[in-house]
Amino acid sequence: MNASESPPRRRRSRRTKSMVVAVVLAVTGSLVYATTSQGRPSGTEGTVPLGTVVPQPVKVSTDEGVAFDLEAEDAIYASQGSASAKAAAEFLAGLLRKPTGYSLPVRSLSAGDDPEGIVLSLGGKNAVTKKEGYQLDIDSKSVRIRADDRGGLFNGVATLRQLLPVKVERQQKMAGPWRVQGGRISDAPRYGYRGAMLDVGRHFMPVKNVKKYIDTIARYKVNNLHLHLTDDQGWRIAVKSWPKLTEIGGKTGVGGMLGGYFTQADYKDIVQYAAARGITVIPEIDGPNHAHAALASYAELNCDGKALEPYTGFAQSPDGNLCVDKDITYKFLDDVIGELADLTPGPYIAIGGDETQNRSKAEMDTYFGKVNKIVKKHGKKPYGWMESAGSMPKKGSLSEYWAPGISDDELIAAGKAGGKVVLAPSSKAYLDMKYTEDYPEYPVGQTWGGTVTVEQSYDWNPDTHLKGLPAKAVAGVEAPMFTETLFGIHQVEDLAFPRMLAIAEIGWAKESSHDWKTFAPRLAAQGPRLREARVNYYLDPGVPWPMGS
Incomplete structure (x- = not known):
């Protein structure tokens, strides 16, 4: 016993029956x-x-x-x-x-x-x-x-x-x-990877709001925060060797609104805050597409050497494509990933790859072959969207599935060869999808992946979702939240919760326990807790919420 400790005391028993069952x-x-x-x-x-x-x-x-x-x-x-x-x-x-x-x-x-x-x-x-x-x-x-x-x-x-x-x-x-x-x-968990992805590239979210999101997902044993730091509309992390990325690329967002960026001190604060709650941050630098903010910041990154005007559109920029054949592209990525790796204690750096259907196989192989080496050079492991799977070393790779029919064969081949896949099907796990056609009201939320009730977000099995992918290749699940239509933490929470809890349960609980009829009342019991924690959430009519929700 330490000297500062008081002597042990006798605690009054709470046993109220003579027989304990x-x-x-x-x-x-x-x-x-x-x-x-x-x-x-x-x-x-x-x-x-x-x-x-x-x-x-x-x-x-x-x-x-x-x-x-x-x-x-x-x-x-x-x-x-x-x-x-x-x-x-x-x-x-x-x-x-x-x-x-x-x-x-x-x-x-x-x-x-x-x-x-x-x-x-x-x-x-x-x-x-x-x-x-x-x-x-x-x-x-x-x-x-x-x-x-x-x-x-x-x-x-x-x-x-x-x-x-x-x-x-x-x-x-x-x-x-x-x-x-x-x-x-x-x-114990079913899967080792249980993630939430938060996009701060389309619309920036300040540190206090990212921390609030971390607080809520930590309650439900989510262990990874995939932070989407860059996109066409905004660059959100300061890079000392390339300061114009935030001076120019960090100023705006979709519709010209909600610009901003994290200083390196801000980012370290987020990483430490997450770690203190059992969560690992995975930063993402998107490429070779979705790079308009970088191309607007530095002329030399463009194929023609001319800087683009900043982009504030809703959809993917048609011009946000890195020049995969220029040496400066990889010098740029080496510097950015090097600085980010130094700030990130977790094992992964996410390197993008989504919506690259305009790229040839040769371009994809060139880009991801070089970026893979850069990430490993800085002591980290690469993590890419499913389109990158065919251009990354299959053994030991980590890729994220998000939509059917894009690069399924490559992803399945990677899984069979020893690669791992995180399942985040847009029709089930994308939290920015609307609950119904009418809710949330325009302009919040999207429907390109369908409308998704809480029961629909719960009704799937990662091991069998992608036919042909071996169950042993499934690393876990992730619930992405893209923010093109979202204007702050209140709207983010409304779409995330309670569906995030459904995805968290899929990632944790054993498959044999999967039953909506037993999940719904347990989910309902979380309503008063979320309310007390001042977390905004949707009262899905399919959940038997108690008074006080």
Whole structure:
């Protein structure tokens, strides 16, 4: 025990029955709640049932009549010497201090210690050994989150957050109790990649709004933020060796509105903020098309040596094509990717490739062959849209599927040869699609991929979506949000939520548990939580939202 720690105290038991009944929910069929011998729902008054979590856990066991009450004297313990455990503990403490008003110091957990309170331990007696998996044990004395890696601890924290009362999302002190249902959750993700893509190129979004988006996706175990930093209408990241990219290319957006850019300090702040919530940022520099903002900034990047006028149109610029045969193009990309790689601790740099149907196979091979080497030279791995798959080394590649019939054969071939594919079908996962023909009202949202209700966004299987792609090649899922028609975080959230939760569940929960009838009520239970967190979301009529949503 540290000298600064108070002696262990005896916690009053929350056991309200003489007999504790443990019920295992395999969560493969309809959502089932454990009952007492009198047929009443299990759990202690005021607790959230363990089976209501989104995404759905692999295995849930409820201890009837048992609960943990967080009290003012409690601390949060993290494995001694573990930076990962301490980071997760500090994040959890930061979440809880405002609504509870408790000090909740973060303390070191030595081997063999068995304190009361909340305990985050790395390794040890953890039954879940899969990457990013965790075990959550709740009894009357403690809440224990065990994992074998940093991601697992953050995922356990995300689950605990949903098991606390809804008022935990408040930013001011609230009255208790802060009670958690007793039991155990053993959990691990279906896929290693669970992403959200946010486009700040078409319309810029300031740091505070990107952070708000990060806050919300982190609640649902999304572990990657694909940040679309450049496009025809705007260049959004400062590059010291090419300053005109933001001086000229960063000034405007679609319709001439919402220009702006991130300084390198801004970008580092976003990356660190995301990492503190268990999320890795993947920056994207689009090419060889969608490069009009760069071509307007530097004349020498154009094939004819003449700078373009800035582009503010809605659709892809017909002139936004990098000159793939000029050496300066690759000097430019080497400088940009080098600076970005230095600012990005994550393993990937996204290099674009979308909407390149005007390019010949030779041009695509030239461009992606050289950019692949540049990315690897700077210690990163390339990540491209599906059109790039036929021009990248197949083994070890990562590509993103977004629409049928574009380069399916190349993508399937890459998957069969050992490449990995992230599934983001526009008809299911593109969050900028309208929910219905009438909502959102014009001009917000698009329909080129179809209209997509929450149930439709939930109703698909990544392993079988692209016929011929081996299931073992599926790295995971992503929910892209393009912003041509969006004018700020309020509209972004309205389209993203609650569909983002559907995609998050597809990426996390095992396929055998996939059932709209059980997902809809669990999703509905998130409504009051999103509302308390001041997150805008759409009350899809197909979801049985409770009062307070």
